[in-house]
Amino acid sequence: MSKILCVLYPDPSTGYPPQYARDDIPVISSYPDGQTLPTPRGTPGFKRGALVGCVSGELGLRGYLESHGHEFVVTSDKDGSNSAFERNLADAHVVISQPFYPAYLTPERIAKARNLKLALTAGIGSDHVDLRSASERGITVAEQTFSNSISVAEHVVMSVLALVRNYLPSHDYAVSGGWNIADCVSRSYDLEGMHFGTIGAGRIGLAVLRRLKPFGVHLHYNQRHRLPQDIEAELGLTYHDTPQSIAKACDVLNLQVPLYPKTRHMFDDAMFALMKRGAYLINCARGDLCDRDAVVRAMESGRLAGYAGDVWFPQPAPSDHPWRHMPHQGMTPHISGSSLSAQARYAAGTLEILQCFLENRPIRPEYLIVDGGRLAGVGAKSYGLS
Ligand code: NDP
Numbered sequence: 001m002s003k004i005l006c007v008l009y010p011d012p013s014t015g016y017p018p019q020y021a022r023d024d025i026p027v028i029s030s031y032p033d034g035q036t037l038p039t040p041r042g043t044p045g046f047k048r049g050a051l052v053g054c055v056s057g058e059l060g061l062r063g064y065l066e067s068h069g070h071e072f073v074v075t076s077d078k079d080g081s082n083s084a085f086e087r088n089l090a091d092a093h094v095v096i097s098q099p100f101y102p103a104y105l106t107p108e109r110i111a112k113a114r115n116l117k118l119a120l121t122a123g124i125g126s127d128h129v130d131l132r133s134a135s136e137r138g139i140t141v142a143e144q145t146f147s148n149s150i151s152v153a154e155h156v157v158m159s160v161l162a163l164v165r166n167y168l169p170s171h172d173y174a175v176s177g178g179w180n181i182a183d184c185v186s187r188s189y190d191l192e193g194m195h196f197g198t199i200g201a202g203r204i205g206l207a208v209l210r211r212l213k214p215f216g217v218h219l220h221y222n223q224r225h226r227l228p229q230d231i232e233a234e235l236g237l238t239y240h241d242t243p244q245s246i247a248k249a250c251d252v253l254n255l256q257v258p259l260y261p262k263t264r265h266m267f268d269d270a271m272f273a274l275m276k277r278g279a280y281l282i283n284c285a286r287g288d289l290c291d292r293d294a295v296v297r298a299m300e301s302g303r304l305a306g307y308a309g310d311v312w313f314p315q316p317a318p319s320d321h322p323w324r325h326m327p328h329q330g331m332t333p334h335i336s337g338s339s340l341s342a343q344a345r346y347a348a349g350t351l352e353i354l355q356c357f358l359e360n361r362p363i364r365p366e367y368l369i370v371d372g373g374r375l376a377g378v379g380a381k382s383y384g385l386s
Contacts, residue, residue, distance in 0.1 A: 002358060003071040003115070005092035007085055007103035008055050008122075010076045016056040025049040025341045031146040032207065035366060038144060038349035045351075048344040053098060059122055059347045061096075061354065068358065078103045086112070094118045094357065096350060100334040102128035102315055110137055118357050122350045123337050124148055126369045127259040127286060132385050134370045141370035142363050144349030145378050146203055148337035152284050153207035155310065155336030156254055160212070162330045163280045163306035164191045164252065187305070187328070192216045197246045199266070200256035200285065201227055201237075202382065208254055209235055222246040223257070244274055252280045255309075259286035260383045267291065272298040283309035284336050292322065299326045310336045 012018050025048055030036055046052045046060025053059070055076050065072040073092075077084040078101070085103050089095070093115050097103040105119055110133040119129045121143035134141050162168055170184035196212055197220030198205040206227070209219050213235055221227070222240040232239065240246035243266060247253060253275070257263050267281070267290040275281075281304055283290060292313070298304040308330030312321060315334055323331055337346075349367070356363045368377030375383055 001069045001071065002093040003073070003088075003091055004061075004065055004094040004096065004354070005085065005088045006059065006061070006072065006074045006096040007078045007101065008053060008057065008059070008074060008076060008098060009101035011054045011056050012051070016051070016054065018051055020049065020340075022049065025344060028345075031149070031203075033146075033203070035146050038147070038345060038352045040348050040351040041355055044348050046344075046347060049340050051340060051343070052347045053100070053122070053338050053343045057343075059096070059350050061347075061351060064351060064355070070358070076101065089113045089116075091115050094120060094354070096120045096122055096354075097128060098122045098338070099125045099128060100315070100338050104314070105129040105134070107133040110134060110139070118142065118353075120350060120353055120357075121369075123342075123346050125258065125286065126379070127288075129370075131260070131370055131375070131379075131383065135373050135375070135385070138373050139370065140357070140363070140368070141379065142353050142367045143369060144346045144353070145366045147346040147349050148339075148342035149203040150207055151339045151342040152204045152336045153211060156204070156208045156256075156282055156284050157211045159282045159284070159308035159330055160196070160252055160254075160280070161191065163282075163308050163328075164189050164194070168330055191252070194218070194251040195220060195249055196252045196254070197221060197240070197250035198254040198256050199223070199243050199246060200258075202256065204284075205254065205256035206231070208256070209237065217252075220246050220249055244271070247271055247274045248276075250279065251276060252282070255281070255283040255285045255289050257285055257289065258382050259288055261386050262384050264288050265291045267294065269294045269297065272303050275303060277303060278305040280304065280306040280308075283307070283311060285309075285311060287311040287313035287315070287317075296322045296326050299328060304328075306330065310334045 044060050045063040051057050058074050073088050075084040107130050119141045124143050126141050126143050129141050166188040173180045194217050196217045199222045201221040201223050220238045306328045310332045365377035369379030
């Protein structure tokens with residue numbers, strides 16, 4: 001029997017379960033590239049549309065795990081050597097963690113986790129696991145590819161419009177009883193006609209490009225491999241072979257690459273110096289793609305007109321993290337990929353992967369990041385170990 005250690009974000013401050021705003025969520029039949037939705041065996045232990053990503057939600061896993069005799073420990077106490085996470089790590093066979101509230105599996109923690117066989121990300125993006133150490137130890141790393149890609153793409157589009165139209169400060173004026181139209185519109189522009197680019201045009205980046213096409217913007221992208229010609233033609237895309245080239249060309253830039261050693265601090269002072277004065281940067285990929293203090297300098301100097309996204313380093317961000325207080329930003333906690341709609345998909349995918357692992361069946365290649373001592377499946381396509 002296995003011990004499954006699961007780290008989830010804390011319950012709502014108003015108690016669990018929350019009062020839901022809606023009674024159901026739409027049924028999605030497949031992902032945009034034809035990949036099938038999660039296919040766990042049996043009925044998942046949660047109602048679609050329920051809050052399952054927090055501690056009391058338990059990703060709906062307890063019924064399946066306990067009925068098969070496994071030990072299931074769920075906690076949000078994840079940081080520090082006295083945390084419940086570290087106390088339970090030594091004999092855990094499986095660790096489940098969400099990127100929104102990551103249980104960082106550092107080389108030191110992996111060394112302590114002598115029984116660990118599977119690091120399972122409930123969501124997408126497994127950079128909170130030291131992938132090199134996981135490979136060396138033969139630990140499998142898996143996530144639910146596509147489960148929240150469209151959720152993030154929608155958040156990116158919202159952020160683009162919020163920044164360019166100066167929505168958030170204008171809303172604040174309305175709430176506070178004001179009618180300061182001149183103050184609101186002094187930083188408000190139309191997106192139409194602007195140059196929008198994404199670094200990383202994978203599942204999320206391409207979905208963002210598709211959603212922005214009807215806004216009448218010029219679309220650009222950069223990644224290491226070009227997209228198929230028919231997609232470039234359909235969307236009228238301009239390809240850039242370096243991040244520097246796309247940074248110079250765009251009014252609004254989106255980051256949508258995985259975080260690994262080569263992409264860490266891709267945006268530093270030198271990169272911001274290349275951008276147009278008054279450009280906007282959206283980052284719903286990973287906080288550490290940007291040098292934290294270089295972002296603040298770019299915002300304070302006016303090089304950037306706005307910065308938005310939901311990803312920070314570390315997470316949770318400390319209360320004095322400078323991105324919380326810099327001007328003209330549209331930051332949120334890490335929420336874009338954890339809508340109730342996304343939770344239903346990644347909780348079902350987590351169950352599917354657990355069932356495969358515990359019942360000795362292969363995990364789908366599109367869910368694998370590390371397997372058999374190396375980057376594997378989707379991980380081999382999108383990540384690097386250096
Ligand atoms: P994909 O793997 O589908 O796409 C990533 C793209 O990045 C690939 O197309 C790849 O193309 C490109 N890429 C990789 N390395 C580089 C590089 N050095 N320079 C330029 N492009 C590069 O991933 P997703 O679109 O599903 O997700 C992207 C990231 O978004 C995730 O890794 C995760 O960190 C983050 N994410 C955030 C969420 C949130 O809640 N905020 C939720 C889900 C994901 P190529 O190989 O051709 O370079």
